[in-house]
Amino acid sequence: MxxxxxxxxxxxxxxxxxxxxxxxxxxxxxxxxxxxxxxxxxxxxxxxxxxxxxxxxxxxxxxxxxxxxxxxxxxxxxxxxxxxxxxxxxxxxxxRYPKKVRRLADMEARAVEQLYYNNHNIHGLLQTREYAKALFEMTQPPLSPEVIEREVAARTDRASIFERDDPAPALSFVQEQVTLERPLGGKAVMRRQLEHLLVVGQLRNVSIQVMPTDRDEHAGTQGLIEVLKFDDGTAIGRSDGAFNGRPTSNPRDLRILELRYGTIRAQALPPRESLIFIEKALGRL
Known part of the structure; x- marks a missing residue:
């Protein structure tokens, strides 16, 4: 072998x-x-x-x-x-993608608008290879080196979405402050991860916002939110704290997720201030 x-x-x-x-x-x-x-x-x-x-x-x-x-x-x-x-x-x-990731990558490739709120880690589409590898190496029970390599390859390959055009998808990310400050994988890994966020955040079709820890009102207390919208008017979304955590395409459910996400975006720092926040977090490492 x-x-x-x-x-x-x-x-x-x-x-x-x-x-x-x-x-x-x-x-x-x-x-x-x-x-x-x-x-x-x-x-x-x-x-x-x-x-x-x-x-x-x-x-x-x-x-x-x-x-x-x-x-x-x-x-x-x-x-x-x-x-x-x-x-x-x-x-x-x-x-080479695991089956579940293959389906997700297909939906991401078709979506014209994508909304993401993350509260524990940097979202998968934004992760560097080193950061993704560190996360998979922390999985319990431990994964084999082969499984880790397969999962990392699948996750980082999905980042090709940032190169898509005609038209480029609208991508919105809201990250909790702690995800930018917890040095998962070590300070060197986190430094490169934050540098990557600053580069991606400059793309015209990408919005990255930071949700400060000191907010006294927060619409994201029920966990992560993901919503993907397609050009035929359909959409699919999920949230840890809604609909048993399962994906849903029900219009009523999607309206609830979009309402929560819209409120989260309003409560978070604006994109330009968020990039400044990320620069300062990078300077502290």
């Missing part, structure tokens, strides 16, 4: 049985085998040229292992596959 200095297998991850992505992974594995045989190479030969064992190559060909996009890119060159393997790089990138 190929292992990097991060202690995880870089060839990809096992396919979850029954996952809807399984047929696609199997098709890509079959294509890999066809390309290998057409190139006159044995599985062991391809493994040696790619830096993997024969067993790992055969697992990918059987659709039991999700190949990394980088693997397909290099294999396309080695096997002279003329772009046929590269054509599936994006599919395999998405396949």
């Amino acid at each position: 190929a292992v990097t200095n991060r202690g995880v297998d870089e060839s990809g991850w096992d396919v979850e049985p029954g996952d809807e992505i399984e047929p696609v992974v199997q098709a890509v594995g079959h294509l890999l085998k066809v390309c290998r045989e057409a190139a006159g190479m044995r599985a062991v030969d391809l493994g040696e040229s790619m830096g993997y064992g024969e067993d790992m190559i055969r697992k990918m060909e059987r659709g039991q292992r999700i190949p990394r996009p980088e693997f397909l890119d290099r294999a396309d060159t080695v096997l002279n596959a003329q772009g046929h393997l590269r054509a599936f790089m994006e599919d395999m990138r998405k396949a």
Whole structure:
């Protein structure tokens, strides 16, 4: 098994049985085998040229292992596959997400407006890789290095939403003050996280606000809020303290969440003052 200095297998991850992505992974594995045989190479030969064992190559060909996009890119060159393997790089990138994250990433990609209130950690879309890794390493019971790497990759890949245009989604974040001051992962990790917030906060379609701890009125006492709105007029949202914490698309429920979120935004610092607050928090680290 190929292992990097991060202690995880870089060839990809096992396919979850029954996952809807399984047929696609199997098709890509079959294509890999066809390309290998057409190139006159044995599985062991391809493994040696790619830096993997024969067993790992055969697992990918059987659709039991999700190949990394980088693997397909290099294999396309080695096997002279003329772009046929590269054509599936994006599919395999998405396949690497855990199933629940894959659904979330799909909704985020379709949403034209997104509203988020977070009270414990920096929101996932705003997290740096180091900060996300620190959070997953704190999970109890402990996660394996492979699971941590998969979760971190899925979370940080979702940040590509900030590069989306035509049109760019409207993104609104309200963060509790404590999430900017608790140095999860250490001061160096938190320093880079705050620097990242200052960069993202300058984007024209992004609003980041800070909810000060000293507020004597707070509409967010029932926990985090997430609302995603789509261009067909539908939406989906959830909150820890409403509707049993489950996602809802009921118009009445959504109005309640939007009312709470609107009040939270009004109680928080305005975006420009919030960026100044983040700069000061960075200076204190």
